[in-house]
Amino acid sequence: MKKHKPLIALSLLLTAIIIYSCKTHFETTKTDFKVTKSGEAFDRGKVLVFSSCEGCHYNRGVHKFIGNKIDDVPGIAGAVYSANLTQSKTHGIPPRYSDAELKYLLKTGIAKDGRFVGYMLRPNMADDDINDIIVFLRSNDPSVAAADTTVGLTHYSMIGKMYMGMNAKPLPYTTGIKRPTDPVALGAYLVDNLGCFHCHSKSLTSVNYINPNQSPGYLAGGAKLNGAQGVKIAASNITPDKNTGIGNYTQQQFRKAIKEGEAPDRKLHPPMPKLDMLSDGEVDAIYAYLQTVPAVENKVEKH
Ligand code: HEC
Ligand code: HEC
Numbered sequence: 001m002k003k004h005k006p007l008i009a010l011s012l013l014l015t016a017i018i019i020y021s022c023k024t025h026f027e028t029t030k031t032d033f034k035v036t037k038s039g040e041a042f043d044r045g046k047v048l049v050f051s052s053c054e055g056c057h058y059n060r061g062v063h064k065f066i067g068n069k070i071d072d073v074p075g076i077a078g079a080v081y082s083a084n085l086t087q088s089k090t091h092g093i094p095p096r097y098s099d100a101e102l103k104y105l106l107k108t109g110i111a112k113d114g115r116f117v118g119y120m121l122r123p124n125m126a127d128d129d130i131n132d133i134i135v136f137l138r139s140n141d142p143s144v145a146a147a148d149t150t151v152g153l154t155h156y157s158m159i160g161k162m163y164m165g166m167n168a169k170p171l172p173y174t175t176g177i178k179r180p181t182d183p184v185a186l187g188a189y190l191v192d193n194l195g196c197f198h199c200h201s202k203s204l205t206s207v208n209y210i211n212p213n214q215s216p217g218y219l220a221g222g223a224k225l226n227g228a229q230g231v232k233i234a235a236s237n238i239t240p241d242k243n244t245g246i247g248n249y250t251q252q253q254f255r256k257a258i259k260e261g262e263a264p265d266r267k268l269h270p271p272m273p274k275l276d277m278l279s280d281g282e283v284d285a286i287y288a289y290l291q292t293v294p295a296v297e298n299k300v301e302k303h
Contacts, residue, residue, distance in 0.1 A: 025114040025115065026110045026114050026115075026116060026168075026170050027110070027114065028101060028104060028110055028111070028112055028113075028114055029100055029101060029103075029104040029110075029173070031100045031104070032098075032100055033099050033100040033103055034099050034100075035099045035131045035134045035135050035138075036131055036135075037135050038135075041131060041132045041135040041136075042132070042135055042136055042139055042141075044128075044129070044132040045131075045132035045133050045134070045135045045136025045137070045139075046136050046141060046277070047277045047278065048129055048132060048133050048136070049065075049133055049136050049137065049144075050143075050277050051194050051273070051275050051277055051278060052120075052122075052193065052194050052195055053065070053085065053120070053133075054273065055195075055271060055273050056068060056070060056082040056119065056120070057082045057083065057085050058143070059151065062147070063142070063143060064086060064142070064143050064144070064145070064147050065084070065085040065086055065143055065144050066084045066085075066086060066091075066147045066149055066150070066151060067081055067082045067083050067084050067085070067150070067151045067152075068081065068082050068151060069081050069151060069152055070082060070119070071226040071230070072204060072225060072226050073160075076157065076159055076160075077156060077157060077159055077160030077163055078154070078155050078156035078157040078159075078160035078161075079152065079154065079155055080119075080154045080156075081150075081151050081152040081153060081154050082119070084147065084149070084150055084151075085137055085144060086144050086145060086146050086147045087138070087140075087144060087145060087146040088146040088147055088148045088149075089146070090148050091147070091148050091149060091150050092146065092147075094134075094137045094138060094144075096112065097112055099134050102134050102137070103130050103134065104173060105117065106120065106121075106122045106125065106130060106133070107121075107122065107123055107125070107130075107171065107173050107174065107175075108121075108123070108170045108171050108172070108173050109121050109169075109170050109171060110170050116164070116168035116169075116170055118164075118167065118168065118169075121171055121209045122193055123171040123172065123174060123209050123210055124174075124177060124189070124192055124193065124209075124210070124212075125177065125193050126177045126178050126179040126189075126193075127175055127176065127177055127178070128178070128179060129179060129193065167205075171209060171210065172210075183281075183284065183285040183288045183289075184285070184288050184289050184292055185289075186282070186285040186289075187285040187286045187287070187288050187289025187290065188289045190278075190282060190285060190286050190289075191212070191219075191286060191289060191290070192212045194275070196219075196238070196286070197212045197213075197215055197218060197219060199223060199225060199235045199271065199272075200219050200220075200221055200223070200235045200236065200237075200238050201215040201216065201217045201218050201219060201220070201221075201223065202215070202216040202217030202220070202222060202223060203216070203217075203223050204223060204225070213293070217296075217298070218293070219237070219238050219239050219290070219293055219296075220237050220239050220245070220296040220298040221234065221235045221236045221237035221238065221245075221298060221300040222234055222235065222237070222298055222300050223235045225271050226271065227269050227270050227271060227303070228269065228270050231269075231303070233269050233270070233271065233272075233303050234300045234301050234302075234303070235272075235300070236272075236300055236302075237296065237298045237299075237300050238290060239290070239293055239294065239295050239296045239298075240290060240291055240293065240295045241295040241296055241297050241298070242295070243297065243299075244296075244297050244298055244299045244300065245295060245296065245297075245298075246290065247295060248264075249264070249287075251284060251287050254283065254286075254287045255280060255283050255284070255287075258275050258278065258283050258286070259274070259275060259276045259278065259283060260274065260276065261274045265302075266302065266303075269303055
């Protein structure tokens, strides 16, 4: 018995570490906030939801926001499904949330039930944009009309739970943010809030949500992402490097790449989204901002 003592102590220690690292419940908000509805809020909300939630929540089979399986999560961690964002009282999430709780979730990652849901953190999003997203989610647009169905329910393996526990880092709740109007600042804002830098930096798991440009390999590409039918596609280097980045793009070519998915030398593959709802002004602002980031030489294999 005696010689097993160190082993028992070690397993107790490991259990303690696991329990400690699995803190996955946090306090949600008690604030009261109600969205301001208007026709413009709906229109802008639609653009934002289709440009920044679509990739994970929009189901292209049924043309509704009923959710999808998230393939970028390795099977060993479990299976992750994005939620049903329709008005369904039985399966949709927004009807179960107050406006304040939705805003809090998007800013901090803390769900209504206290779980940390760290897939769609938007700590720097302007108050007006969050308002408009919520207005759209509560509208009768066909894409969010009630669909009483579920694609699957998230379940994590032990390994997935430990990983989530160790990485459950809710972000601070900051409000009072305004959408910039200066083109370069607006471009930086969009690269942040449309999530371009999540895919286009070194890795999806090492992005810095609060200070995007401090993410390792910021915008220099190379992350291998799941494309259609499980094919791995490396995200492009979108810094202004002439040889390995997008330094030779004209503004027109950039518009075509972003809105139509056509790069000068090829058709772009998913998961690069087709952002056809953005205005030319917004795309040009992104272009203007991308000219200002440091050029990084990083050759990424093209598919
Ligand atoms: C990178 C993928 C991704 C993006 C982009 C994304 N989500 Fe999600 N979202 C998820 C996943 C995955 C879950 C479910 C996680 C789980 O079940 O633990 C989820 C869950 C949710 C939930 C439900 C939370 C709950 O209580 O279960 C809401 C509401 C939500 N997302 C809203 C949004 C909105 C609004 C946007 C756009 C601003 C957005 N999401 C963008 C992946 C994403
Ligand atoms: C979900 C991940 C994802 C998001 C979000 C994303 N991209 Fe991409 N992007 C990719 C991938 C992957 C490719 C490479 C596609 C290919 O090679 O076929 C790509 C390619 C590109 C290209 C083509 C560059 C070249 O190789 O010539 C540009 C430009 C681009 N993205 C800009 C953006 C901008 C700007 C945003 C934000 C508005 C954005 N991307 C958001 C994944 C993403």
